[in-house]
Amino acid sequence: QVQLVQSGAEVKEPGASVKVSCTTSGYIFTTHDINWVRQATGQGLEWMGWMNPNTGKTGYAQKFQGRVTITGNTSISTVYMELRSLRSEDTAVYYCARPYFHGSGSYGFWGQGTLVTVSS
Amino acid sequence: ESVLTQSPGTLSLSPGERATLSCRASQSVRSDFLAWYQQKPGQAPRLLLYHTSHRATDIPDRFSGSGSGTDFTLTISRLEPEDFAVYYCQQYGSSPLFGQGTRLEIK
Numbered sequence: 691q692v693q694l695v696q697s698g699a700e701v702k703e704p705g706a707s708v709k710v711s712c713t714t715s716g717y718i719f720t721t722h723d724i725n726w727v728r729q730a731t732g733q734g735l736e737w738m739g740w741m742n743p744n745t746g747k748t749g750y751a752q753k754f755q756g757r758v759t760i761t762g763n764t765s766i767s768t769v770y771m772e773l774r775s776l777r778s779e780d781t782a783v784y785y786c787a788r789p790y791f792h793g794s795g796s797y798g799f800w801g802q803g804t805l806v807t808v809s810s
Numbered sequence: 811e812s813v814l815t816q817s818p819g820t821l822s823l824s825p826g827e828r829a830t831l832s833c834r835a836s837q838s839v840r841s842d843f844l845a846w847y848q849q850k851p852g853q854a855p856r857l858l859l860y861h862t863s864h865r866a867t868d869i870p871d872r873f874s875g876s877g878s879g880t881d882f883t884l885t886i887s888r889l890e891p892e893d894f895a896v897y898y899c900q901q902y903g904s905s906p907l908f909g910q911g912t913r914l915e916i917k
Contacts, residue, residue, distance in 0.1 A: 795902025
């Protein structure tokens with residue numbers, strides 16, 4: 691079965707960077723994009739960006755352009771999301787998500803979420 | 811930039827009742843690229859419907875979706891206790907976007 695397993699919770703100081711991993715299994719890694727979505731406590735869902743693991747092509751929400759980088763390692767079926775210049779407003783649960791089927795933009799598979807806390 | 815507005819913000823109903831949740835886009839949604847998700851506390855979102863009205867695997871048929879263009883609806887025909895949660899609509903395509911959510915609570 692399809693599984694997305696994320697790295698553990700992080701606590702970072704303002705101005706630092708965080709890198710969250712998403713390790714996939716149960717399907718051919720290069721056949722589906724991976725997206726990143728975040729959710730501040732008690733708030734809604736916010737799409738951050740995506741990566742095509744086959745081509746390495748990425749796309750980012752305008753809000754995060756220049757501050758986020760999504761990369762992948764096909765040998766271990768893992769995608770990474772790095773967010774830089776962290777501020778308190780970046781405190782949130784970060785999810786990776788895979789399309790329901792190839793070419794779909796709806797996310798049928800989600801990681802368990804990674805809590806990133808930004809605090810001095 | 812498009813905006814998705816969900817209404818109501820909170821919906822209070824009893825088990826067995828019918829729930830109607832709305833999602834309105836500020837710009838027309840291309841090819842009905844509209845999905846609905848359910849989220850319970852401490853859990854990741856769960857895909858309910860994609861392409862406006864297609865149920866994902868194992869989603870009960872009490873969940874249905876309709877709409878086109880800028881107006882979309884999620885209907886839960888008869889509420890079960892496990893349906894009380896937060897629901898999000900999502901527009902997908904070149905720049906995915908989520909609505910702010912509707913909280914469905916027990917009356």
